[in-house]
Amino acid sequence: xxxxxxxxxxxxxxxxxxxxxxxxxxxxxxxxxxxxxxxxxxxxxxxxxxxxxxxxxxxxxxxxxxxxxxxxxxxxxxxxxxxxxxxxxxxxxxxxxxxxxxxxxxxxxxxxxxxxxxxxxxxxxxxxxxxxxxxxxxxxxxxxxxxxxxxxxxxxxxxxxxxxxxxxxxxxxxxxxxxxxxxxxxxxxxxxxxxxxxxxxxxxxxxxxxxxxxxxxxxxxxxxxxxxxxxxxxxxxxxxxxxxxxxxxxxxxxxxxxxxxxxxxxxxxxxxxxxxxxxxxxxxxxxxxxxxx
Numbered sequence: 001x002x003x004x005x006x007x008x009x010x011x012x013x014x015x016x017x018x019x020x021x022x023x024x025x026x027x028x029x030x031x032x033x034x035x036x037x038x039x040x041x042x043x044x045x046x047x048x049x050x051x052x053x054x055x056x057x058x059x060x061x062x063x064x065x066x067x068x069x070x071x072x073x074x075x076x077x078x079x080x081x082x083x084x085x086x087x088x089x090x091x092x093x094x095x096x097x098x099x100x101x102x103x104x105x106x107x108x109x110x111x112x113x114x115x116x117x118x119x120x121x122x123x124x125x126x127x128x129x130x131x132x133x134x135x136x137x138x139x140x141x142x143x144x145x146x147x148x149x150x151x152x153x154x155x156x157x158x159x160x161x162x163x164x165x166x167x168x169x170x171x172x173x174x175x176x177x178x179x180x181x182x183x184x185x186x187x188x189x190x191x192x193x194x195x196x197x198x199x200x201x202x203x204x205x206x207x208x209x210x211x212x213x214x215x216x217x218x219x220x221x222x223x224x225x226x227x228x229x230x231x232x233x234x235x236x237x238x239x240x241x242x243x244x245x246x247x248x249x250x251x252x253x254x255x256x257x258x259x260x261x262x263x264x265x266x267x268x269x270x271x272x273x274x275x276x277x278x279x280x281x282x283x284x285x286x287x288x289x290x291x292x293x
Contacts, residue, residue, distance in 0.1 A: 025262035026253040032234035056229035068201035078235015081163030088156035091119035093206035093217030096226040111192035148277035167248035195238035
């Protein structure tokens with residue numbers, strides 16, 4: 001009887017996973033209008049590796065270059081979303097991302113809120129990495145706040161919506177309107193408050209992206225392609241672009257901070273079944289650097 005137990009547990013988990021998360025009961029994305037790529041963004045680098053078609057954009061990486069885009073305006077809070085479809089097959093070492101940053105404004109001392117898809121090898125699932133930097137740098141002393149997830153679907157089969165809600169009290173990461181992570185402001189030193197732009201990019205991060213750099217980008221499989229559409233930019237701009245008063249966004253149906261009980265239940269389900277790394281639980285980390293843990 002004992003040999004059957006692993007199979008039983010596998011079937012139970014597979015059945016549970018196949019159902020997907022419980023409904024969050026609310027769709028924040030429905031409150032934000034979709035904008036075409038050229039209404040909200042511009043190419044930042046690698047223009048020859050970017051193709052615009054009816055408001056959607058495709059970017060790709062090959063051995064000569066990757067590509068990236070940037071919002072037209074900086075924001076001091078907002079709802080930032082895009083539907084993304086990832087490339088199947090061998091994508092080790094390749095990062096496909098959608099994120100907020102002020103790196104160009106504050107080089108070496110910037111803030112960042114990341115959704116990054118870490119490339120993978122055939123037969124292994126994609127990892128979605130969420131991260132928050134506060135006054136970080138790229139010199140190796142950056143203090144990341146990574147939480148990594150697998151997904152309850154195959155992100156290469158279709159477009160799925162990924163979003164960041166950032167307001168003065170919290171950051172919430174959403175996948176198809178399901179909250180997967182909430183990062184609260186517990187002090188100015190551990191929360192990004194300076195204006196940021198929204199970005200997307202595809203690039204070679206072979207040194208760390210896939211299993212801590214074990215597998216590198218292999219350009220025999222090039223080009224590596226990221227597809228984006230259904231862009232949503234609902235925020236308080238920081239450059240005087242809007243003259244009307246702006247209310248910081250909320251992910252909650254009440255319009256307040258935090259999440260509803262139903263949203264919390266959905267988030268707990270995701271974290272229970274699909275969270276694969278939590279910086280606060282990593283014994284190798286110096287948690288004096290991350291007091292919010």
